[in-house]
Amino acid sequence: MIACSKCGKVETIVKSGFVRGKQRLYCKDCELYFSVTPPNVNSSKKHHQTTIVDIAKTLGISPSTVSRALNNSLEINENTRNEVIRVANELDYRPNLLAQSLHRGETHTIGVVIPDIQRPFFAGVVAGIQKVASEAGYRVMICQSNESHNTETLNVQALMASRVDGLLISHTKETNSFEHIKLQLRKGIPIVHFDRVCDELQTAKVILEDFEGSFALVEHLIKQGCRRIAACAGPEDLLISHKRLNGYKAALQKYGLPIEADIIFHSSFKQEDSINALNNWLDLSKRPDGIFTVHYANAIEMIMSLKQKGIKIPDEIALAAFGDDLVASMIEPSLTVYNQFPFTVGQEAAAILIDNIINKETFMPFTKVIKGELIVRQSSKKNLIN
Amino acid sequence: MIACSKCGKVETIVKSGFVRGKQRLYCKDCELYFSVTPPNVNSSKKHHQTTIVDIAKTLGISPSTVSRALNNSLEINENTRNEVIRVANELDYRPNLLAQSLHRGETHTIGVVIPDIQRPFFAGVVAGIQKVASEAGYRVMICQSNESHNTETLNVQALMASRVDGLLISHTKETNSFEHIKLQLRKGIPIVHFDRVCDELQTAKVILEDFEGSFALVEHLIKQGCRRIAACAGPEDLLISHKRLNGYKAALQKYGLPIEADIIFHSSFKQEDSINALNNWLDLSKRPDGIFTVHYANAIEMIMSLKQKGIKIPDEIALAAFGDDLVASMIEPSLTVYNQFPFTVGQEAAAILIDNIINKETFMPFTKVIKGELIVRQSSKKNLIN
DNA sequence: TACGTTTTCGGAAACGTTTGCGATAGTCAA
DNA sequence: TTGACTATCGCAAACGTTTCCGAAAACGTA
Numbered sequence: 001m002i003a004c005s006k007c008g009k010v011e012t013i014v015k016s017g018f019v020r021g022k023q024r025l026y027c028k029d030c031e032l033y034f035s036v037t038p039p040n041v042n043s044s045k046k047h048h049q050t051t052i053v054d055i056a057k058t059l060g061i062s063p064s065t066v067s068r069a070l071n072n073s074l075e076i077n078e079n080t081r082n083e084v085i086r087v088a089n090e091l092d093y094r095p096n097l098l099a100q101s102l103h104r105g106e107t108h109t110i111g112v113v114i115p116d117i118q119r120p121f122f123a124g125v126v127a128g129i130q131k132v133a134s135e136a137g138y139r140v141m142i143c144q145s146n147e148s149h150n151t152e153t154l155n156v157q158a159l160m161a162s163r164v165d166g167l168l169i170s171h172t173k174e175t176n177s178f179e180h181i182k183l184q185l186r187k188g189i190p191i192v193h194f195d196r197v198c199d200e201l202q203t204a205k206v207i208l209e210d211f212e213g214s215f216a217l218v219e220h221l222i223k224q225g226c227r228r229i230a231a232c233a234g235p236e237d238l239l240i241s242h243k244r245l246n247g248y249k250a251a252l253q254k255y256g257l258p259i260e261a262d263i264i265f266h267s268s269f270k271q272e273d274s275i276n277a278l279n280n281w282l283d284l285s286k287r288p289d290g291i292f293t294v295h296y297a298n299a300i301e302m303i304m305s306l307k308q309k310g311i312k313i314p315d316e317i318a319l320a321a322f323g324d325d326l327v328a329s330m331i332e333p334s335l336t337v338y339n340q341f342p343f344t345v346g347q348e349a350a351a352i353l354i355d356n357i358i359n360k361e362t363f364m365p366f367t368k369v370i371k372g373e374l375i376v377r378q379s380s381k382k383n384l385i386n
Numbered sequence: 387m388i389a390c391s392k393c394g395k396v397e398t399i400v401k402s403g404f405v406r407g408k409q410r411l412y413c414k415d416c417e418l419y420f421s422v423t424p425p426n427v428n429s430s431k432k433h434h435q436t437t438i439v440d441i442a443k444t445l446g447i448s449p450s451t452v453s454r455a456l457n458n459s460l461e462i463n464e465n466t467r468n469e470v471i472r473v474a475n476e477l478d479y480r481p482n483l484l485a486q487s488l489h490r491g492e493t494h495t496i497g498v499v500i501p502d503i504q505r506p507f508f509a510g511v512v513a514g515i516q517k518v519a520s521e522a523g524y525r526v527m528i529c530q531s532n533e534s535h536n537t538e539t540l541n542v543q544a545l546m547a548s549r550v551d552g553l554l555i556s557h558t559k560e561t562n563s564f565e566h567i568k569l570q571l572r573k574g575i576p577i578v579h580f581d582r583v584c585d586e587l588q589t590a591k592v593i594l595e596d597f598e599g600s601f602a603l604v605e606h607l608i609k610q611g612c613r614r615i616a617a618c619a620g621p622e623d624l625l626i627s628h629k630r631l632n633g634y635k636a637a638l639q640k641y642g643l644p645i646e647a648d649i650i651f652h653s654s655f656k657q658e659d660s661i662n663a664l665n666n667w668l669d670l671s672k673r674p675d676g677i678f679t680v681h682y683a684n685a686i687e688m689i690m691s692l693k694q695k696g697i698k699i700p701d702e703i704a705l706a707a708f709g710d711d712l713v714a715s716m717i718e719p720s721l722t723v724y725n726q727f728p729f730t731v732g733q734e735a736a737a738i739l740i741d742n743i744i745n746k747e748t749f750m751p752f753t754k755v756i757k758g759e760l761i762v763r764q765s766s767k768k769n770l771i772n
Numbered sequence: 773t774a775c776g777t778t779t780t781c782g783g784a785a786a787c788g789t790t791t792g793c794g795a796t797a798g799t800c801a802a
Numbered sequence: 803t804t805g806a807c808t809a810t811c812g813c814a815a816a817c818g819t820t821t822c823c824g825a826a827a828a829c830g831t832a
């Protein structure tokens with residue numbers, strides 16, 4: 001990738017003979033002749049990190065001896081070892097993990113791909129991952145897909161280029177093709193899915209009780225007296241959206257309530273979305289008396305909107321949602337939620353991945369379900385008997 | 387690091403002769419003789435990632451030619467280049483960044499050390515960092531110090547061992563010695579501080595308007611009629627705690643109000659802390675009529691507690707805090723805050739660091755101040771004229 | 773035809789580490 | 803005293819890539 005020294009373009013460069021052993025070049029745009037000068041001519045190699053060779057030189061021994069001294073090898077004299085360690089400390093030697101990893105063929109690093117670190121659920125997952133990983137001596141490299149399938153693919157490629165030992169991934173809302181994952185699986189690198197998993201892939205998975213959680217939330221609403229419960233579901237492409245919607249439907253069916261298409265809405269996690277859906281529902285001749293949302297943020301927005309309109313919660317409309325957060329307990333009325341324990345999800349996923357990495361040949365994929373917890377708050381507590 | 391094959395201990399191993407060219411060992415604990423077997427005997431080298439050598443072999447050319455073909459070198463025949471690219475795609479070749487980095491002496495990776503990814507401020511900063519970094523072709527490696535100085539030191543060492551090109555750091559609340567940073571600076575690696583910076587180090591910094599923000603918040607409280615404003619300051623060791631406290635004091639002085647030690651409290655970001663402080667203040671004969679906190683979470687906790695006690699906000703006590711979050715606008719009464727724009731902080735810090743990395747010799751450290759924004763909400767709005 | 777110039781490629785070194793193997797000198801017992 | 807064994811270390815290869823240097827072939831011109 002040689003660029004013109006004047007205009008910086010690459011595509012206009014042609015070769016034009018040799019001069020003093022160096023390639024002579026010509027930029028068609030600038031009509032300029034120039035030759036490439038090695039850019040590292042100035043690098044006086046002043047302040048590099050100290051290496052094993054530096055230690056070897058100051059002690060007049062060979063690098064292999066230094067390596068053995070630092071790696072608790074038995075084939076080394078105790079005096080030599082102590083000398084090496086002394087000098088290593090003096091020079092603040094830190095082994096170059098790049099070189100170590102290149103040699104070993106493993107990086108002791110795991111890659112994480114999440115849609116958005118700013119969402120408390122994923123931040124919690126990441127924290128859990130990092131705890132388990134660092135305790136096991138693994139580093140963590142985090143990428144955000146920003147809910148874009150293309151970015152997710154690039155993330156996966158970047159992490160693989162960095163030769164991570166394994167991958168932890170939760171897909172974007174628009175991901176419906178999994179070739180980028182299959183490609184890596186074929187190469188044999190361990191992958192563990194969490195939350196937004198993919199059933200067609202033979203990977204270990206850490207999932208939430210999507211069906212059961214939705215069922216519990218909706219059943220709770222029904223027991224509080226709701227008879228017409230609207231659903232703000234997730235993006236259509238997401239597997240967990242369907243699981244959660246199925247939990248909603250199953251609860252309705254159990255209590256003999258009809259499933260009505262006009263009060264089921266697929267949100268794409270945008271704020272306008274949920275407010276629009278809410279307004280549509282309120283305009284119906286038969287308003288819903290309960291709302292179930294798969295993402296707590298949607299419910300928060302709806303509560304704010306309902307309060308503005310002067311609609312009583314939970315008396316006129318009760319709400320319950322997936323996912324807990326500080327704001328869910330602070331808002332008035334506080335929001336009934338199904339807590340997902342994101343930190344635990346992260347811990348489990350990391351532990352399984354590391355197990356998969358270490359026991360690569362014998363590891364059998366399985367699915368771990370993290371149980372959630374129904375937290376009943378004011379947004380759904382109609383003061384009925386029971 | 388050779389461990390007993392039975393008990394797994396390392397310190398009990400002694401050498402005991404040779405057998406078939408292999409070191410024979412003896413575990414003093416287990417009274418067991420054994421010899422080391424090279425563990426990589428099984429590695430059948432089945433499914434490695436495809437390398438430049440693989441491409442070279444399938445085409446019957448040399449690795450250097452392949453490298454030239456893939457790097458847009460001019461010293462290559464177009465036909466050869468196309469063939470190489472074709473095979474590279476077929477084999478899904480991805481350059482090994484470890485090898486590239488080892489050769490180039492740079493990793494195109496920046497390290498980030500933050501206290502806690504689960505705090506919205508830092509999550510926002512990280513998102514901003516990742517945006518700028520990825521646009522500039524840099525990867526990001528994130529470590530959490532969990533507010534522990536020791537962990538922070540280990541984080542820095544780990545990132546340096548990974549040979550990151552630069553460091554972005556916000557110190558823990560207990561960090562008051564900076565040797566671990568100075569050590570790296572002496573080696574010449576670029577470091578940029580943000581938010582929780584350190585004035586004694588010659589690094590570029592991205593800071594908030596700590597003084598001005600506090601001043602604005604407290605001045606606002608005074609203008610709303612508060613005459614006795616308590617302060618929930620940050621940990622004593624933190625520079626920004628003092629800056630923010632100074633802003634508080636300056637505002638009081640400007641309006642001729644006394645600075646009273648019994649209503650200034652240094653929190654350590656723990657929940658019990660702020661509640662205890664609040665209770666102490668409420669027990670005073672002269673209760674404060676306003677509260678200023680350097681962290682919005684403390685204010686949220688206090689609002690909850692005040693509501694439980696039936697104390698009217700803002701009429702009896704008004705509140706204003708540093709840092710915005712969804713919960714600050716959702717709680718009732720909503721919380722007056724000074725928003726810090728964490729995403730912008732991350733973007734700026736990353737941009738400055740990358741500039742520092744690229745122009746290492748000419749870069750001059752400077753301090754960038756990210757302007758904040760006073761958001762007045764119900765917690766401070768006494769219905770006065772003006 | 774002959775020689776200089778270009779084009780294109782391969783060999784080898786280098787980045788920093790680990791490790792198998794061989795070499796040397798020391799130890800010990802017969 | 804001698805031979806077998808052991809303790810300790812250096813050499814060199816390897817990990818995957820880039821790049822300098824040199825070589826062979828192709829090309830052009832006198």
